[in-house]
Structures are given as C-alpha cells and as structure tokens.
Amino acid sequence: MTKRIAVLATLSLGLAACGGDSGAGSADADNDGEISLNEAAAEVDRNQGMIRPQAGLYRGTMELVDLQVPDAPPEAQQMLKAMIGGEPRTHEFCLTEEDAEQGFEKMAKESQGGDCSFERFDIQSGRMDAVMNCQVPGQGAAKITLQGTGTRTSSDMTMNMDASGPNGETMKMTMKTSQQRVGDCPG
Numbered sequence: 001m002t003k004r005i006a007v008l009a010t011l012s013l014g015l016a017a018c019g020g021d022s023g024a025g026s027a028d029a030d031n032d033g034e035i036s037l038n039e040a041a042a043e044v045d046r047n048q049g050m051i052r053p054q055a056g057l058y059r060g061t062m063e064l065v066d067l068q069v070p071d072a073p074p075e076a077q078q079m080l081k082a083m084i085g086g087e088p089r090t091h092e093f094c095l096t097e098e099d100a101e102q103g104f105e106k107m108a109k110e111s112q113g114g115d116c117s118f119e120r121f122d123i124q125s126g127r128m129d130a131v132m133n134c135q136v137p138g139q140g141a142a143k144i145t146l147q148g149t150g151t152r153t154s155s156d157m158t159m160n161m162d163a164s165g166p167n168g169e170t171m172k173m174t175m176k177t178s179q180q181r182v183g184d185c186p187g
Contacts, residue, residue, distance in 0.1 A: 027121050035118035054152045055100040056181045063088035065158075065174040072169075084173070094185035119143075126150055128157070140165040153181035 027035045064084050069077050116134040123129075130146045141164055148157030161173045 027118070035121045036116075039118075052100050052152070053095055054181055055095050055097045055185070056153075057092060057094055057183045057185050058179045059090060059092050059182045060177065060179045061088050061090045063176045065176055066172070067174075068172040070170060092182070096185060138166060148177075155179050 027039055029039050064081065067077070067081050067084060069080060072080070115136075116132055119131040119133055121130045127149050128146060132144045132146070133141070134144065135141045143162045145160040146157055148155060150156070155178065157177045159175045159177060161171075161175075163171045163173070165171075
C-alpha cells in the first residue's frame with residue numbers, strides 16, 4: 001500500500017503543477033459520469049497552458065498525520081501506525097525528460113493497481129482538488145481526496161483516504177506529501 005501511496009503522491013505532483021482550468025464535466029470524455037485516470041491525464045495533456053514538471057531529481061516526503069482503524073485492537077493500531085507512519089519518510093525519484101514530455105498519462109497508467117476513477121477533478125492555477133475512488137479486487141475499496149498546490153519544481157498535498165476491506169473493516173488515514181526538485185538526475 002505504501003508504494004501505491006507514493007505513486008499517487010507522484011501523480012499528484014504532476015496534476016497540481018497544471019496551470020489550466022479542468023473541471024469534472026470537461027474531463028469526462030466518454031460521458032459515463034466518471035473520470036478515469038486516463039481521462040484525467042488526457043485532459044491535463046490537452047491543456048496547452050499547463051505547466052509541465054521540470055525533469056530532474058526530486059525528494060519526496062510523506063508524513064502520516066492521522067490513522068484510525070476503529071475495529072482493530074489498540075495494540076494492532078499502534079503496530080500499524082508504526083509501520084505506516086512514525087517519522088516523515090523521505091524518498092528520491094528521477095523524473096526524466098521523456099517522462100516530463102509524456103505529461104502525466106504515464107504516471108496515471110502506472111498508478112492503476114486497481115480500478116480507479118475520479119469523482120471530482122478540478123485544477124486551476126496550480127491548485128488541485130480531486131476525489132478518486134479505487135477498487136482493488138479482494139482487498140476492498142478506497143475514496144481518496146487530494147488537495148494541494150504545485151509548481152514546475154515542487155508540490156504540497158494533503159491526502160485523505162477512507163478505505164474499507166473485504167470483510168467490512170474500515171480505515172481512515174490522512175497523509176501530507178511534498179515533492180521538491182533537488183537537482184539533476186544522476187548519471
């Protein structure tokens with residue numbers, strides 16, 4: 001799950017860096033009432049006024065702000081908080097020129113570990129407000145709200161996830177993520 005959250009954070013960097021105006025109505029290309037990740041990426045890429053992320057080495061930080069697992073015993077909750085959270089976690093990733101030129105479609109495609117679609121997708125002047133619903137066969141469903149800001153070289157996001165497992169267990173999690181370009185990619 002942590003890897004999937006990292007991919008979503010990376011995708012949010014790209015989506016928040018857009019300078020155009022893309023509302024949910026215009027992004028739903030097939031008019032089925034849902035905005036798939038591919039439709040969202042295509043809408044971002046169609047926007048000629050968008051700000052593409054600058055290629056380079058980025059340092060991302062994820063911090064668990066809150067975790068609630070109401071059905072779990074307190075010991076299990078503490079263990080889960082220690083696994084997911086604790087101190088903010090930092091990782092580095094390279095965004096190549098090719099990745100930046102392809103826009104965000106590649107990142108959107110890579111983040112589809114389950115069946116995800118956007119309920120709301122609004123980007124204006126470097127601000128993002130989105131709600132994504134995901135289903136992972138055999139693992140449950142999650143509603144993820146992303147809100148934040150971004151530029152060509154940085155982003156700050158707050159992600160709220162409300163998830164339910166296949167046996168009715170629930171979990172609520174709030175994370176803050178930030179990405180900052182720290183230089184050129186090695187090699």
